[in-house]
Amino acid sequence: MARRKKLVKVVLGVLVGVLISQFSNREHTCSQSRPKAAAAAPPPARSDDNLVFVGVMTAAQYLDTRARAVYETWGRKLPGKVVFFSSEDSYSDQVPLVALPDVDDSYPPQKKSFMMLKYMYDHYIDRFEWFMRADDDVYVRTDRLEELLRSVDSRKPWFIGQTGRGTTEEFGTLSLDSDENFCMGGPGVIFSRETLKRMAPFVEECLSNLYTTHEDVELGRCVRRFAGISCTWSYEASDCDCKMQVILYHNQSGQAAFTGDLKQKEVHRAITLHPVKQPRHMYRLDKYVKALQVQSYQQEKIELHRDIAASMEELGFRIRNLQNASLVEGLPLFPESRGSEKYLGDTSLLGLPGRLTRQQPRNVDDVLDWELISKTLYSWRDLNPRRRIGSCLKEGLSDVVRDIMEVINSYSKQRGRVIDFKEILYGYWRLDPVHGVDLILDLLLVYRKYRGHKMTVQVRRHAYVQQTFTEISIREVKNYDFPYMSQRSSTTAAIPVHQKLVKHLVSTFEQIPPILHPSPPKKQEVINFVLPLSGRYKIFRRFLKMYEDVCLKRQEEAKLFVVLYQNDRSSDFLRSGALIEDVQRTYGSDAVVAIYTNETFSRARALERGLSLLSGDDLVLFMDVDMIFHPRSLQRVRQNTVKEKSVYFPIVYSLYNPRLLNRTYPDNYSFFTDDIVDEDSGFWRQFGFGIVSLYKSDYVGLGGLNLLISGWGFEDVTFYDNAIKSSLRIVRSVDPNLIHVYHSIECDINLDAAQKTMCLGTQANMLGSLKQLQKVYERYEEVVVS
Ligand SMILES: *[C@@H]1O[C@H](CO)[C@@H](O)[C@H](O)[C@H]1NC(C)=O
Ligand SMILES: *[C@@H]1O[C@H](CO)[C@@H](O)[C@H](O)[C@H]1NC(C)=O
Ligand SMILES: *[C@@H]1O[C@H](CO)[C@@H](O)[C@H](O)[C@H]1NC(C)=O
Ligand SMILES: *[C@@H]1O[C@H](CO)[C@@H](O)[C@H](O)[C@H]1NC(C)=O
Numbered sequence: 001m002a003r004r005k006k007l008v009k010v011v012l013g014v015l016v017g018v019l020i021s022q023f024s025n026r027e028h029t030c031s032q033s034r035p036k037a038a039a040a041a042p043p044p045a046r047s048d049d050n051l052v053f054v055g056v057m058t059a060a061q062y063l064d065t066r067a068r069a070v071y072e073t074w075g076r077k078l079p080g081k082v083v084f085f086s087s088e089d090s091y092s093d094q095v096p097l098v099a100l101p102d103v104d105d106s107y108p109p110q111k112k113s114f115m116m117l118k119y120m121y122d123h124y125i126d127r128f129e130w131f132m133r134a135d136d137d138v139y140v141r142t143d144r145l146e147e148l149l150r151s152v153d154s155r156k157p158w159f160i161g162q163t164g165r166g167t168t169e170e171f172g173t174l175s176l177d178s179d180e181n182f183c184m185g186g187p188g189v190i191f192s193r194e195t196l197k198r199m200a201p202f203v204e205e206c207l208s209n210l211y212t213t214h215e216d217v218e219l220g221r222c223v224r225r226f227a228g229i230s231c232t233w234s235y236e237a238s239d240c241d242c243k244m245q246v247i248l249y250h251n252q253s254g255q256a257a258f259t260g261d262l263k264q265k266e267v268h269r270a271i272t273l274h275p276v277k278q279p280r281h282m283y284r285l286d287k288y289v290k291a292l293q294v295q296s297y298q299q300e301k302i303e304l305h306r307d308i309a310a311s312m313e314e315l316g317f318r319i320r321n322l323q324n325a326s327l328v329e330g331l332p333l334f335p336e337s338r339g340s341e342k343y344l345g346d347t348s349l350l351g352l353p354g355r356l357t358r359q360q361p362r363n364v365d366d367v368l369d370w371e372l373i374s375k376t377l378y379s380w381r382d383l384n385p386r387r388r389i390g391s392c393l394k395e396g397l398s399d400v401v402r403d404i405m406e407v408i409n410s411y412s413k414q415r416g417r418v419i420d421f422k423e424i425l426y427g428y429w430r431l432d433p434v435h436g437v438d439l440i441l442d443l444l445l446v447y448r449k450y451r452g453h454k455m456t457v458q459v460r461r462h463a464y465v466q467q468t469f470t471e472i473s474i475r476e477v478k479n480y481d482f483p484y485m486s487q488r489s490s491t492t493a494a495i496p497v498h499q500k501l502v503k504h505l506v507s508t509f510e511q512i513p514p515i516l517h518p519s520p521p522k523k524q525e526v527i528n529f530v531l532p533l534s535g536r537y538k539i540f541r542r543f544l545k546m547y548e549d550v551c552l553k554r555q556e557e558a559k560l561f562v563v564l565y566q567n568d569r570s571s572d573f574l575r576s577g578a579l580i581e582d583v584q585r586t587y588g589s590d591a592v593v594a595i596y597t598n599e600t601f602s603r604a605r606a607l608e609r610g611l612s613l614l615s616g617d618d619l620v621l622f623m624d625v626d627m628i629f630h631p632r633s634l635q636r637v638r639q640n641t642v643k644e645k646s647v648y649f650p651i652v653y654s655l656y657n658p659r660l661l662n663r664t665y666p667d668n669y670s671f672f673t674d675d676i677v678d679e680d681s682g683f684w685r686q687f688g689f690g691i692v693s694l695y696k697s698d699y700v701g702l703g704g705l706n707l708l709i710s711g712w713g714f715e716d717v718t719f720y721d722n723a724i725k726s727s728l729r730i731v732r733s734v735d736p737n738l739i740h741v742y743h744s745i746e747c748d749i750n751l752d753a754a755q756k757t758m759c760l761g762t763q764a765n766m767l768g769s770l771k772q773l774q775k776v777y778e779r780y781e782e783v784v785v786s
């Protein structure tokens with residue numbers, strides 16, 4: 001619990017950054033370890049930068065929406081200048097605008113496009129290296145654009161864009177020769193200065209010789225004619241992943257593009273994204289891209305901390321004591337002290353190198369547990385160890401895998417191969433509440449060599465990944481009213497918020513009358529309890545007292561059939577019989593029915609005996625004398641059991657041996673409160689199937705219990721199996737008001753092997769929680785070991 005609290009605090013920090021600390025080197029082509037710094041964004045561009053001039057074609061009606069969204073997002077971060085071009089009479093005080101004379105907003109915008117290029121040429125040709133024609137529904141990742149443009153020689157003629165040849169229907173109508181193409185307009189078209197220089201003086205001529213109504217086709221034709229080049233589908237410096245349809249990405253889904261999940265390979269790889277039809281999606285996309293940038297800065301920061309830590313260690317400092325370290329006399333390593341705004345961060349913690357031994361356990365409680373990720377998750381966090389992989393873990397894994405694949409493929413071009421991700425075969429993960437998340441993944445990948453000796457093979461790779469916590473960041477939200485918090489005094493502040501919330505919700509629901517305090521009930525279904533009983537007088541006394549309180553006094557529609565075994569040596573059955581007669585005198589002879597038998601004890605047979613007094617339409621609940629329950633449980637039994645439709649197998653809460661907890665449970669059931677359900681007191685009997693409610697006709701239809709099994713059960717498991725195989729629906733759910741009180745079990749040495757294993761297993765399960773057992777073990781270790 002303590003650890004979990006710590007964890008909640010730390011998870012508030014930003015979880016960032018993946019480091020492939022080691023990459024299995026069974027195949028040498030990707031055995032290097034490489035920090036991700038190369039993928040980090042360059043420093044923000046200066047606005048007086050003269051790398052690129054972007055002309056955005058827009059229209060009067062979009063000036064306040066799309067154009068403004070472009071200008072307020074990527075337009076401002078450009079290493080150069082952005083200007084919007086619209087029709088003759090346009091006006092805006094929001095964006096830098098050129099209203100082109102003699103141009104209207106009609107479609108296709110051929111004239112607008114050509115006149116825009118002419119304007120760029122006339123006014124800016126000597127000031128910028130690159131010129132880009134963009135639509136108002138494109139998003140540009142300016143840092144990536146800069147990276148691309150700075151890697152290409154702008155003195156040469158370039159016409160860069162996503163190559164088009166027209167659709168099949170258009171084939172032959174675009175007046176293109178088979179070897180001719182054009183740059184598709186949507187995702188953006190880039191001209192080097194040389195290209196614009198060659199072609200812009202001739203735009204009037206191109207405009208008067210249009211072959212089609214497609215603006216981008218005609219632009220391509222004009223560039224080919226006067227600059228002598230066609231659209232570049234891939235540029236020299238690119239690696240194999242840099243085909244233009246990848247980096248100038250156009251999504252086919254029209255209005256719906258970029259409105260959904262943005263965590264996609266395409267979005268992460270692209271320089272421009274098209275089309276973003278709604279301004280709000282432009283802002284959203286911008287926020288997402290900024291977050292990616294923040295992440296890479298965080299990554300860089302962690303790496304710098306690591307550099308500092310490693311260097312200081314080389315210089316003979318101890319990493320733990322870097323706080324007050326001075327490089328030389330009077331030159332402190334950290335000029336700003338902790339707590340001040342410019343403090344650089346805690347290098348002793350953040351600078352720890354990535355390795356799986358970052359956390360050194362000091363005692364058993366400190367040891368971090370790994371969880372196994374396979375088709376399902378095998379986790380120690382839950383009593384039912386095998387669980388579905390939750391959506392947050394799934395999302396986290398796919399993020400990690402995307403990052404890993406980026407790192408693996410960053411050398412693809414040089415090596416002439418691409419590696420694609422197929423699946424995670426299995427993996428382990430653990431959370432270190434101080435440092436971050438550790439992952440070991442066994443990945444199935446497809447290795448495709450496209451240069452030299454071509455081949456495609458599946459390979460397996462191990463990836464060791466660490467996601468490191470950065471500092472906790474706190475964001476203050478002003479005037480936020482959290483109603484529950486403000487009602488309470490500050491003394492309860494120590495309880496974690498989520499617990500408070502849960503308590504609040506529970507108490508709110510408690511007040512909803514129909515569920516818990518049913519108004520005079522309609523005719524309710526009678527629940528017929530069948531209870532086998534052999535000996536155990538004191539426990540039965542407790543059970544009957546509870547039954548009286550819960551059912552008889554409250555006039556529940558219920559009936560109890562007790563199958564009493566007469567052949568036990570003690571006089572328990574006599575005393576139990578007398579108790580039943582007492583109850584019958586008070587509540588009528590129908591309230592509790594006693595069935596006596598002399599056979600050897602068999603739970604299955606006892607239940608059948610009780611059933612023999614009922615008819616097919618009766619609702620039956622198989623009971624156990626160790627159980628105590630609450631009226632709510634009866635309600636659940638009625639709701640979950642439907643004739644010919646469903647059988648209800650509640651998962652009961654089973655109390656551990658109280659002695660291990662230094663507790664005693666009295667004979668009466670007064671200790672029973674709602675609060676008893678917690679990790680140490682007991683456990684959910686996930687594998688107990690003895691308490692069942694169903695209609696007798698369904699019981700018969702399922703073939704009943706196996707009567708050949710005598711003594712201590714197994715019959716319930718086979719019955720559950722049959723129920724699963726049948727067409728009936730199984731309702732299986734925990735019931736916190738259905739409690740099995742601990743009693744010690746003696747496992748009869750004469751039981752057959754399977755029964756004995758189960759009996760011993762149950763015995764061990766019921767002893768105590770793992771945590772309690774571990775404490776006992778620690779205390780008595782010598783005894784146990786010797
Ligand atoms: C791109 O389009 C496809 C199919 O039209 C769609 O499934 C996908 O979500 C879109 N991607 C984005 C980022 O919108
Ligand atoms: C660093 O110096 C401050 C103030 O001089 C002192 O309080 C603190 O204990 C020192 N920390 C270490 C790790 O030496
Ligand atoms: C069980 O056995 C006892 C004594 O042997 C006898 O008195 C009693 O009637 C028997 N009960 C039944 C239900 O057969
Ligand atoms: C159990 O409780 C008793 C009385 O409260 C106390 O004296 C004893 O130390 C406890 N034992 C353990 C193991 O906690």
Ligand SMILES: *[C@@H]1O[C@H](CO)[C@@H](O)[C@H](O)[C@H]1NC(C)=O
Nearest residue numbers: 545665666667668669670671
């Ligand atoms: C239950 O038993 C305990 C001890 O035997 C006793 O102190 C308590 O009063 C009893 N409660 C009721 C409701 O009978």
